[in-house]
């Protein structure tokens with residue numbers, strides 16, 4: 671049975687066993703574009719990937735299924751070398767513990783996503799990045815573009831163009847890197863991992 675067939679069976683929930691780890695050759699491939707209309711499997715895979723992220727952020731499900739929390743997942747990470755990424759970025763609770771008005775600041779499955787323009791200004795997360803495919807810590811600033819414009823298709827084949835900044839911009843760049851065979855630590859300066867270049871924005 672092909673990987674995508676196995677992952678998209680109706681009873682299957684993606685878990686950590688489906689996620690390939692650093693060193694697996696699929697993580698270093700440039701993934702193939704999808705063509706439209708999408709196959710049922712490509713649509714269901716996107717939904718399952720988003721479902722994984724939702725479960726990974728739910729304390730009860732995450733505990734039960736043994737999931738590491740995640741805000742993004744790219745198809746190559748489940749060994750499907752296609753240009754499909756899922757992102758699910760929750761909005762924070764208010765300081766008094768009230769749930770946010772909108773649960774998510776970003777919730778989408780993006781097919782053939784492409785960065786069509788970006789700021790010259792660079793940004794990095796203050797605490798560095800992690801990855802569901804990388805089990806060990808890789809400390810250092812992951813240098814990225816601060817703002818990006820992304821074009822992508824949704825599951826219906828409709829084209830969208832979105833502008834992203836801050837954390838959402840970082841998450842989408844991390845996932846688009848995966849479909850290009852790039853790992854986050856490739857973007858850390860090996861000699862000086864915490865060097866703050868001129869104009870670098872450090873994000874919380």
Ligand SMILES: [Zn+2]
Nearest residue numbers: 800801802803
């Ligand atoms: Zn990753």
